[in-house]
Amino acid sequence: MTVFEEQSAGEKAPEAGAEPKRRSLRSFVAARATRLQEAYREDNATAVAQLAKLRRGVNQSLGADLELVGLTTVGLYPDDVHLRDEPTNEEQAAYAAITLFALHQQGKRGLRMHQNGYSFGRSARLLGRKAGSRDAVRRRFNAMGTAITWAETLHHARGLIQQFRAHDIPLDYGRFAADLYRLHRPDLANAVRNAWGRDFYRTDQEDTAGEFPASDKQGTD
Template sequence: MAETTTATVEQQVGELVTTRVLALQTAAKSDHPGLSSRARADLAQLRQLNPGDSTTDVRSWQLTLSSVPPELQGRGDTPGVAERAIHSALVLYATHAQSAKGAVHVSGVRLGRAVRDFADRQKPEDPTEAAIVARFHSCAQAATYGQLIRHLRGLVTLLRSEQIPLDYGLLAQDLYRAQQTDGLRSVRLRWGRSFHSIKQTETPESENTDVR
C-alpha cells in the first residue's frame, strides 16, 4: 500500500508543477499587459530564490507553496519531500525561462533527452563526448539533494543557452522520487534511459505505472 501511495503523491507533484508552469508560461506570453507583467514579475522573483531551500526567503511561500494541497504539505518544522520538489522545480523553470523566445516547458522531455539534444548539437559526431554529458553524470551521481539541485541549476542554464526545453512536471516527479530511500537509483535509470532512447515520449501518467 505504501508504494501505491508514493506513486499517487509523485503524480500529484508532477501535475501541480505542470499546472503552475503552464500558467506562468501562457501568461508571460499573453497579449494582456496585466497578465504578462505579473507573470514576468513572478518569474523574476522565483529566479532570486535558492532552488534547494524553500525556507530561506519568505517571498517563496506565495510563489511555490501557496497552492500545495494539505496532503502534500510536510509535517513539523522542515519542508516535506513534495514541498521541496515543487519549490525546486518551479525555481529551476524560472531560471530556464529567462529571456526565452519560446516555450521551455514541453511535455515528454525528460532531463536525459534534453541533455542528449544539447549534446547532439555540440558533438554530432559523438554526442557522448560533449562536455555537458560529464556534467550530466555528475548530476546523476549526486550524493545529496542539495548537490543534485546545484548540478541541475548548471544544466538548466546550459539548456537555456541552446533554447532546449524540458518537462518540468517530469522533473518534479524525479525530484520527489530522488528524496525517497534508494530513489536516486531509479531516477538515474530514468535519466539514462531517456538519454539513450531519445525518441521515446514520456509522460507523468505512464511513469507511475512502472512503480512496483
C-alpha cells in the same frame, strides 16, 4: 546513509504511498509552470515580476523568502492537511523545479521552455547534439546522477538547465519535480537514474536536428 536517505527516514508525509504523491506533485508543478509560462509569453507584468523573483530563489533554501513560499508550494496540499514546520520532500522538489523553470524561461518570451514529454535525460541528450560537446554534457549529466546531497544535485541541475536555455531545449518540469521527489527516497532513486540513463543514451531517431519548435507546443501535463 546519504543525505537523501536521512531526509527520507525523517519524513512523515501527509499522503500514504509514493506514487499518489508523485502524480499530485507532477500535476501541480506542470500547472504552475504552464500558467506562468503562458502569462509571461503574453508579457503579463505580474508574471514577469514573479519569474524574476523566482529566479532569485534558485540559490536560496525553501523558507528563506516568504513570498517564494506562496509562489512555489502553497496549494500543493489541501488546507486541512497537517504539515510539519520543516519542508516536506514534495515541497523541496516543487520549489526546486519551479525556481529552475523561472531560470530556464528567462528571456525566452517566444518559446515554451516547459514542455510535456521532455524528460531530463532526453533534454540532456539533445543538448549534447546541439552544443557539439557530448563529452562535457555527459560528464555533467553523470555527475548529477551520482550526486549524494541535495545541494550537489541542484548545482549540477542548474548548470545543465542553463545550457538547455542557451540552446533553446525545453524540459518537462512536472516530470522533473516528480523525479527530484523520488531521488529523496532510497527505494526509488535508482529508478529515476535508470530512466534518465535510458533517455540520455538511447540512439534511435526520435530526436532529429531542429526537431523541437519550442514555440509551437503547449507545456501542459
